[in-house]
Amino acid sequence: MAEVDLIHPETASSALPGLGRALVRAGKIEQKAAEEIYSKSKNSRTGFIAELTGSGVVSAADLAHIM
Numbered sequence: 001m002a003e004v005d006l007i008h009p010e011t012a013s014s015a016l017p018g019l020g021r022a023l024v025r026a027g028k029i030e031q032k033a034a035e036e037i038y039s040k041s042k043n044s045r046t047g048f049i050a051e052l053t054g055s056g057v058v059s060a061a062d063l064a065h066i067m
Contacts, residue, residue, distance in 0.1 A: 017048055028062050
């Protein structure tokens, strides 16, 4: 009998930092956008929060509300 791999939503976003996951759950940012911004922050060695606010996708007010 073949095994079936189950994909859990929390597994897909596990690469994101906690703030990224919280923003996705709150509907403030799409999963794909969060992953792209996180990847960009890693590649450019800047902070995830700086990339979020600098990109204009999430406002500082939204970040403050989520935190």
